[in-house]
Amino acid sequence: MPLRQPPALGQTMLMPDTFKDRIVAITGGGTGLGRAMAVEFGRLGATVAILSRGDEHRERGVHQLRAMGVRAEGFAVDVRNPGLVAKAFDDVTATLGPVDVLVNNASGTFACPAEDLSLNGWRSVVEIVLDGTFFCSREFARRRMTAQRGGAILNIGSSYAWTGGPGSAHLASAKAGIISMTQSLAVEWAPSDIRVNTLVPGPFPHDDLPEGLKELYGSQKAATKVPAARVGMQQELGWAATYLCSPYANFVTGLTFVIDGGYSLRYQLSSPEFVPVREQLAAGPF
Numbered sequence: 009m010p011l012r013q014p015p016a017l018g019q020t021m022l023m024p025d026t027f028k029d030r031i032v033a034i035t036g037g038g039t040g041l042g043r044a045m046a047v048e049f050g051r052l053g054a055t056v057a058i059l060s061r062g063d064e065h066r067e068r069g070v071h072q073l074r075a076m077g078v079r080a081e082g083f084a085v086d087v088r089n090p091g092l093v094a095k096a097f098d099d100v101t102a103t104l105g106p107v108d109v110l111v112n113n114a115s116g117t118f119a120c121p122a123e124d125l126s127l128n129g130w131r132s133v134v135e136i137v138l139d140g141t142f143f144c145s146r147e148f149a150r151r152r153m154t155a156q157r158g159g160a161i162l163n164i165g166s167s168y169a170w171t172g173g174p175g176s177a178h179l180a181s182a183k184a185g186i187i188s189m190t191q192s193l194a195v196e197w198a199p200s201d202i203r204v205n206t207l208v209p210g211p212f213p214h215d216d217l218p219e220g221l222k223e224l225y226g227s228q229k230a231a232t233k234v235p236a237a238r239v240g241m242q243q244e245l246g247w248a249a250t251y252l253c254s255p256y257a258n259f260v261t262g263l264t265f266v267i268d269g270g271y272s273l274r275y276q277l278s279s280p281e282f283v284p285v286r287e288q289l290a291a292g293p294f
Contacts, residue, residue, distance in 0.1 A: 158201025210268020
């Protein structure tokens with residue numbers, strides 16, 4: 009018997025006006041799990057700023073939020089560029105107001121054996137995932153400190169940070185850096201009333217999964233790999249995100265919050281046969 013299902017989509021965990029008059033900026037918030045989090049912030053009264061490089065991604069997220077009655081706007085940003093990050097924050101402030109909550113959700117990766125990984129491939133993932141998280145966090149904190157106002161930052165991690173992952177040396181390294189960064193910034197910025205936490209999702213199917221990952225995360229087969237005997241529902245991720253950024257978590261900082269039905273804790277008495285990563289990815293001989 010699996011872990012029981014959560015309350016239905018549309019129910020909120022916190023008070024409906026928890027984020028009233030608050031501006032929540034979410035990088036990569038127009039699609040996938042970023043949009044799922046944006047929806048829950050919107051349900052709780054937030055004004056949502058979706059930051060993304062892709063026009064189509066921003067528009068999709070904004071359209072869904074506005075259809076719910078949420079005030080939402082999209083803003084162009086390349087998180088790898090500190091100057092463009094600063095401009096995006098300027099644009100959000102001019103249009104909506106100062107950002108109160110930042111969710112660093114923007115990511116990107118691809119599977120590749122480490123010995124085949126090019127310099128550009130390494131940089132493309134590390135710059136988005138690790139550098140982008142730092143640049144956005146620093147910009148947010150500088151502005152909140154100058155205004156003498158607190159705030160909350162939520163970074164998105166991965167269990168790869170402590171387990172590693174075949175074909176994911178670049179992503180695992182970047183995600184490990186995020187957890188360490190979260191802990192460091194939490195200590196440094198607590199005196200300025202800025203909290204920093206990391207949320208680590210497990211298998212959460214969504215419509216924007218790449219085709220190659222739909223079988224892995226988006227099917228009933230995925231549930232057989234989770235001790236909970238089911239995959240996560242998107243609203244569960246949204247509830248966790250909103251709690252960690254809410255006033256109800258004002259004493260929570262530096263935390264790595266794992267929400268994965270026990271997926272990252274699996275231990276088998278009889279492990280499956282080991283398959284080298286080159287065979288898994290059909291990469292051929294080096």
